[in-house]
Amino acid sequence: MSAAPSNYVWWLAGRSAGIVALLLVTASVVLGLSMAAKLVPLPRRRSAGKLHEHLALMSLGAITAHGLLLAADPWLKAGWSGIAIPFAIGYRPVWTGLGVIAGYLAAILGLSFYARRRIGARLWRKLHRATAVVYLLGLAHALGSGTDASLPAVRYGMLASAVPVAGLLALRIFKRPRKSPRAPDATARLRAALELEGSRAG
Amino acid sequence: MSYIPTIDESACISQGDCAELAPDVFHIDSCARVVGTGPDELLLQAARGCPTEAIVLHDSETGAQVYP
Numbered sequence: 001m002s003a004a005p006s007n008y009v010w011w012l013a014g015r016s017a018g019i020v021a022l023l024l025v026t027a028s029v030v031l032g033l034s035m036a037a038k039l040v041p042l043p044r045r046r047s048a049g050k051l052h053e054h055l056a057l058m059s060l061g062a063i064t065a066h067g068l069l070l071a072a073d074p075w076l077k078a079g080w081s082g083i084a085i086p087f088a089i090g091y092r093p094v095w096t097g098l099g100v101i102a103g104y105l106a107a108i109l110g111l112s113f114y115a116r117r118r119i120g121a122r123l124w125r126k127l128h129r130a131t132a133v134v135y136l137l138g139l140a141h142a143l144g145s146g147t148d149a150s151l152p153a154v155r156y157g158m159l160a161s162a163v164p165v166a167g168l169l170a171l172r173i174f175k176r177p178r179k180s181p182r183a184p185d186a187t188a189r190l191r192a193a194l195e196l197e198g199s200r201a202g
Numbered sequence: 203m204s205y206i207p208t209i210d211e212s213a214c215i216s217q218g219d220c221a222e223l224a225p226d227v228f229h230i231d232s233c234a235r236v237v238g239t240g241p242d243e244l245l246l247q248a249a250r251g252c253p254t255e256a257i258v259l260h261d262s263e264t265g266a267q268v269y270p
Contacts, residue, residue, distance in 0.1 A: 042251070045219050049253040117212040122232060125216060
């Protein structure tokens with residue numbers, strides 16, 4: 001087979017989707033950590049939150065495209081088991097396996113936001129904090145099995161993306177806000193006042 | 203008209219913007235809690251700023267929900 005790009009369309013498209021996925025995950029994680037560290041001004045936080053959500057959803061789309069394109073690649077011959085089962089593929093199984101795990105975690109942790117009423121906000125917050133692991137596994141996958149990571153510019157660019165993530169993560173961990181002192185819950189008293197008001201009016 | 207805020211605990215993600223905007227009204231623990239009251243404009247601003255619409259406002263006179 002000649003080296004013409006048209007012979008490697010699936011491979012090229014799969015690599016592109018993978019790079020886009022890593023960029024989107026990085027952007028979403030950086031924005032999320034920035035909001036958690038209160039670096040985003042208060043008036044902008046709601047729109048920042050929406051952007052964070054959209055970046056996460058787009059990254060799920062890119063991850064899915066990355067997997068499907070590589071599964072269809074006639075040269076890689078990964079097949080569905082290769083992209084769906086961690087460490088099952090013959091091509092750099094450890095690094096590729098980490099990517100498969102990262103993909104599953106991204107879907108579970110990201111989409112858990114929409115199930116938080118069912119699973120409870122407390123469990124959702126714990127799951128959400130683990131999202132940084134998705135970035136770490138994705139980065140390891142890209143560096144270990146990504147074809148383009150052999151290029152110094154791409155490799156060092158990927159490593160450079162870890163700097164803001166690590167800094168913001170440290171900020172989040174070591175600058176954790178103190179819990180508010182216990183104060184009487186005014187909601188119950190207010191509800192009682194409303195009920196009393198209602199019974200008097202009736 | 204005055205508003206009474208309550209928290210939908212199943213929606214709250216403890217982002218804390220409400221407590222930052224109105225610390226006399228909201229405290230953040232494992233979930234946001236209402237600990238006081240404040241001007242209607244402030245309560246509405248806090249409710250609108252909540253990313254998950256976890257702050258519910260009721261009219262204190264009629265009990266009708268005014269937000270969201």
